[in-house]
């Protein structure tokens with residue numbers, strides 16, 4: 068696409084010479100003889116670059132510059148200055164002008180300036196959209212009381228330097244919480260370094276965290292800077308902290324107490340200024356009882372404890388999350404936004420989501436990709452969700468099919484639904500198929516609260 072360039076200058080000779088240079092190079096030229104017209108063009112035509120004369124009768128270039136910046140802060144403006152106005156042009160760059168060029172205009176200089184300005188704008192646009200995408204991905208969605216408590220804790224903890232221990236089941240959003248704490252802290256412009264303590268083998272974790280000198284052990288062929296040093300001035304996130312060995316725990320405790328690290332194979336201590344966030348899905352109190360987690364480290368980490376409740380304890384959030392993920396994945400896959408019907412939503416909301424939000428997210432991704440229409444309905448849901456037994460109360464379902472009887476009933480119910488589907492919900496045929504009297508089948512339907520699905 069052609070870049071559009073607006074020239075605001077009261078001298079028609081200047082406009083004309085720029086028009087020739089620009090059009091020859093394949094740019095689209097717009098000309099304005101007054102500052103007022105120029106501003107109107109900026110609003111209406113959305114140019115990619117502006118050349119702006121400083122000295123004009125009426126509104127002068129400096130005023131116009133400020134007005135343009137108010138309309139579109141990212142639009143590059145190049146000031147055109149005569150000899151007398153060079154100092155003003157320098158002032159203008161401080162006010163946000165991209166550059167200035169002097170009269171008489173040399174075409175080489177004009178073209179170089181354009182290329183620089185347009186490249187920079189493209190880069191800035193790209194950064195902005197990248198940042199927006201990142202923000203959507205790390206957005207914490209939900210309005211339940213449980214989540215509000217978490218958000219409050221984030222708000223209170225973020226601006227401090229206090230250590231935060233984030234607990235909760237797998238997939239509830241602990242990492243998201245850690246990122247939010249960092250993003251809302253005074254360290255947000257510094258690094259956020261994440262270490263997954265469960266994923267790193269025991270014999271490597273110390274060198275990973277604290278670094279090592281070349282030759283400090285077999286295999287240490289190069290010097291390595293540890294994560295704590297990398298996170299200096301920023302935040303380190305010790306994920307799955309409950310999986311750290313006791314030996315490593317002792318060393319981490321020392322960093323927390325002394326604010327210094329020692330690379331393996333070096334006697335030198337290095338001061339670090341690091342904010343520590345940690346997360347675990349283990350019950351650390353139990354681990355302390357068992358002797359596999361240090362109590363002193365626990366107290367150091369849990370200065371501000373944040374518990375993220377499981378999704379089944381905040382089912383109100385399900386519709387919001389489903390919509391959020393549906394949008395995200397529709398966009399990712401270049402689909403038109405897909406809608407989930409209330410009936411399907413109700414089933415999603417009722418599900419137990421053992422894997423919490425991660426499981427819900429994956430389910431929605433699959434639905435968006437696998438559903439051919441713009442509307443996701445009950446029939447599009449996977450079997451496992453549709454035959455979920457509703458006989459359980461929504462809030463006392465701590466054990467799904469926990470007892471033998473529950474298991475048998477759940478299996479029987481699923482079996483009946485399956486057979487009813489096969490016969491197109493024909494009771495007589497189903498009874499015959501499974502070799503039971505119709506009256507018994509009716510009784511079972513009643514008992515398990517099985518109703519014919521809308522989609523038949």
Ligand SMILES: Nc1ncnc2c1ncn2[C@@H]1O[C@H](COP(=O)(O)OP(=O)(O)OP(=O)(O)O)[C@@H](O)[C@H]1O
Pocket residue numbers: 204205206207208209235236237238239240241242243244347348388391424425428
């Ligand atoms: N409130 C939320 N709003 C939007 N997305 C969420 C929310 N909570 C979690 N997610 C998403 O769910 C997924 C799992 O979250 P996350 O990785 O933070 O969980 P976790 O508690 O760290 O899990 P694990 O214990 O398994 O490491 C991620 O893709 C995350 O973006």
Ligand SMILES: [Mg+2]
Pocket residue numbers: 241242306
């Ligand atoms: Mg995690």
